[in-house]
Amino acid sequence: MKIVQQSHAGTLESGDVLIRIQPIDSPEIEIELESVVGKQFGDAIHRLVHDILNKLNIYGVRVIVEDKGALDCIIRARVQAALIRATGTQLMSVNWSAL
Template identity: 50%
Template sequence: MSQINKTACAGTLESSDIMIFVEKDGKGIEVDLKSTVGKQFGDQIKAVIIKTLTDLGATDVKVIANDRGALDCTIKARVQAAYYRAIDCADYKRGA
């Protein structure tokens, strides 16, 4: 299991995208979500974020997400990118 070394982000605030910030936290996986479609899809967005981090082996992570209607595949990709940046993953930097 990798340790978060720094706060990192991925994504944009453009339409159909999501900005994800991840930082170290000692309280499990915590998600703070702001979304233009939060009333309809907020639970689903949070579930995708949590599942993605769980699949990556993350345990103590705070996520700040600002969603603009991103699809699940985009949410997953942004979470993965932010997490890999936060743990300084060498494979991610090489593009593997």
């Protein structure tokens, strides 16, 4: 999947996460993390986001994560929603079994 536009998903409410997706010109994955629980779970959040991007074969992207203490399942859902919006794909065309 290729990132074609900026997108976002989530909120800045307590227990949620705001995910912003931006296309970049290089074939890299850039993840910026700001989290209220970053000292305890920052590495795990970073790995989770990177894992989702790798499984969906997405490169050339900047992901900005503003976490307010969200659970892994919430982070995963917000990243997936933002990616669907950023790629302009339909829900049915995503390989959900890869995740």
